[in-house]
Amino acid sequence: MPIRLPSTLPAFQVLRSEGVMVMGRSAADRQDIRPLRIGLLNLMPKKIQTETQFARLIGATPLQVELSLIRMSDHETKNTAADHMEEFYRPFREVEETGEKFDGLIITGAPIEHLEFEDVTYWDELTRVFDWTQGHVHSTFGVCWGGMAMIHHFHGVKKHLLPQKLFGCYRHMNLAPERPYLRGFSDDLVMPVSRWTEMRRDEIEAAGLPVLLHSEAVGPALVEDPAHRALYIFNHLEYDSGTLNEEYRRDLDSVQVEGAQIAMPVNYFPDDDPARKPPNRWRSHAHLLYGNWISEVYLTTPFDIAEIGTKSTDLRAET
Template identity: 75%
Template sequence: MPIKLPSDLPAFDVLTREGVQVMSEDLAAHQDIRPLRIGLLNLMPKKIQTENQFARLIGAGPLQIEFSLIRMSEHQTKNTAAEHMAEFYRPFQEVRSEKFDGLIITGAPIEHLDFEDVTYWDELTQVMDWTQTNVHSTFGVCWGGMAMLHYFHGVPKHLLDHKLFGCYRHTNLAPASPYLRGFSDDCVVPVSRWTEVREDEVKAAGLPILLGSDVTGPCLIQDPDHRAIYILNHFEYDSGTLREEYERDRAQNQIDGAEIQMPVNYFPDDDPAKTPLNRWRSHAHLLYGNWLNEVYQSTPYDLSKIGT
C-alpha cells in the first residue's frame, strides 16, 4: 500500500520518480481502510530534504500511511520557504488534540547547547509528555532521541573532542528483537554528531541497546515504558548527504580555519572525487518497516483509544 501525501508536496514527485507507491489524498479517501497516522516533527533546517528521506522509508512498506508534517509552534525556520511551511506544516499546538499511531522526532543541529538552553525546549517537553497520551509509538532520531533519553531518564549527552563523521559498522546486539527482524549480524550506519550517550549510563537507566559500536557507542535503544525507540545515527541519510556536510564544512573552513576531517569509510579509496556507495539503504528500510509493522500490530483500531 502507498503513502498518502499532498500531490503538491515536493516529496510526492521525488518518491514517484523513484518508484515508491504514492497516493493522493483524494484517491486515499475512496479506500475503505484506516491508514496509519504517522507524524514527522521536523527539527532539521533543510525541511524538504528531511521530508523526502523519511517519507521514502515509511512509504516503502505494504501499509497505507497518512503522513503529517509538524513544526514547533513559535520557532521560525530560516532555511525553508515560508510558503512551504505554511502550506504543508501544522504547529504542534494545532495538532495536540489529535491522536497518532506513530511520531518521528528528528535530529537538530544544536548539539553544542544544553537541552534547557534550546529556545523551543519547553514546548518540546510538552511534545514528549503528549506522546504518552496521544501517540502509540515514538521514534526519536539523533538529537531527538538524545532529548527523549535526557527528559525521560536523565541520560546525559557528552560533548566529544572531535566529530563522529562517516560510515561505521555496528553490531546487532539483539537479534531476537522485532525491530531488527531480517538484520545481519552487523551493518553500516552513517554517523554525524559532536555528542554521544554512553553505554554504561544507558544500561543504568534500564534500557536495552539493540545496535552498538565499539567506536561510536550505542546506536539503537529501546524504551518499552515510553513506547519509544531511539536511533542516534542516520539510517535515513541519502547517498550524498555526508558529502554535502563535508563540502559545507570545507566551505566554512575557508572562513574560520577549523580543521575538517573526511568522513570515515565513506568515499571509495578516501577520494572525495569518487561517488560514495550506499551501504545502509537495505537496513534502513528494514528498520523503519519493522517499526511500522510493530505499530500496526499493536495500535488500537479506534484512534481515540491510543494512550488510554
C-alpha cells in the same frame, strides 16, 4: 499500499519517480481501510530533504500511511521557504489543542548539539511534545538529537560533548536479533554517523534501557524504551547516499570563515577520494528498521484511533 501525501508536496514527485507508491488524499479516501497516522516533527534546517528521506522509508511498507508534518510553534526556519512551511506544516500548538492522536511520531535531529538541552530556545515546548506523546502517540521514534533529547527528558541520561566530530560510516553490531525491530537484520551493518555528542552505553543500561545496536567505535546507536513506547536512534540510517558528502562540502566552505580543521568522513568515499561517488551501504537496513517499526505499530495500535494512549492490541495474539 502507498504512503498518503499531498500531491503538491515536493516529496510526492520525488518518491513517485523512484518507484515508491504514493497516493493523493482523494484516492486514499476511497480505500475502505484506516491508514496509519504518522507524524513527523521536523527539527532539521533542510525541511524538504528530511521529509523526503523519512517519507521514502515509511512509504515502502504494504500499509497505507498518512504522513502529517509538524513544526515547533514559534521557531522560524531560515532554510526552507515560508510558503512551503505555511502550506504543509502545522505548529505543534495547533495539534495539541485539537487533541489529535497518531499511531506513530518521528522526532528528527537538530544541529544544536553544542547547546545544553535546557538552553535550546524551544526546549519547554519540546518537553511538552515528549509528555504529550504518552497520551496521544502509540509509538515514538526519536532520531539523533531528537532521540538524545527524549532519553534525557524521560530518564535523565546525559549527552557528552566529543573532542571531535564523529563523521562517516561505521560498523555496528546487532545485539538483539530477537527484537521485532531488528527482524531480518544482519549480525552487523554499516550506518552513517554525523554528530558532536554521544550517549554512553553504561549510562543508558543503568537507566534500565536495552541497547539494540552498538558500535565499538562510536557507541550505542539504537535503544528501546518500552515504558514510553519509544525507540531512540542516534545515527542516520535515513540519509541519502550523498548527504554526508553535502555536509563535508558545507563544512569545507565554513572552514574559510572559522579556521577549523575539517576531517573527511570515515569509510565513506572509495579509497578516501572525495572525487569519487560514495556507495550506499545502509539502504537495505534503513528500510528494514523503519518497515519493522511501521509493522509493529500496525500490529499493536488500536483500530479506534481515539483509544491510543489508553490501550494497545496485538494482532499476533488474536485467533
